[in-house]
Amino acid sequence: MSTMQGTPGFDSETWEIKNISGRRLPRAFYEDAPERVAPRLLGKILAYRGPHGLVVGRIVEVEAYLGPHNTPPDPAAHSHRGPTPRNRVLFGPAGHAYVYAIYGRYFCMNLSCEAEGRAGCVLLRALEPLAGLDAMATNRGLTPGAAAKLLTSGPSRLCQALGLTCAEHNGLDVTRADSPLQVLDGGYAVTEALVTPRIGIKEAVDWPLRFVLHGHACVSGPKSFTGRRVQLS
């Protein structure tokens, strides 16, 4: 808490960030199917108050992973064989961070969805950096002033930029006011998204569950995708 006092534009009591709507998303936001929660997360704000100060980004790319109750089950989801010690967060209440280690050196972060007892989540794949860019660059092993796209374009890049790890952040309830990790309404109406297949998986590769802000410079992967535009209410 005290480390953030003096951060320009940041109110540590309300999480209001200057020029950004700081209203925290309630648990009910997440208590729905991942394929519906995922596009609604586009344009929202991820904020982390950690040892390097306040780091903030706008969510520009996500993927939905469906729970084992889905028909057919999502073979690419960590939860598809039921609860295990690793994925237990996914079967708990919605609105919790599921952070896992991958390929030995990286982490990925998800937000759990669905009511308690049902697993389903949204993988955060890319952010547009908004605050704490120098800290992000340092965390990523880059020099301050590095291109924004190199900071948080990719699921493990964004974890590295924010300093998120399985040991420290898995299971955090992002709907609690005292959580160091917050998801905030960006005050930014997203009316259209591009839907594409998911990236980096070998099962159910053609399921249209990746959602991006079309044309945003901070989206990961190739510039052109086979996808379709969808209107968001």
Next chain:
DNA sequence: GCAGTGATTTGCT
């Protein structure tokens, strides 16, 4: 640009 590949830990079968 882009395809190929090594790094290296964790969890599950």
Next chain:
DNA sequence: GCAAATCACTGCG
């Protein structure tokens, strides 16, 4: 023992 929701570096065109 192996596969993994990845990244960055290399070499080649």
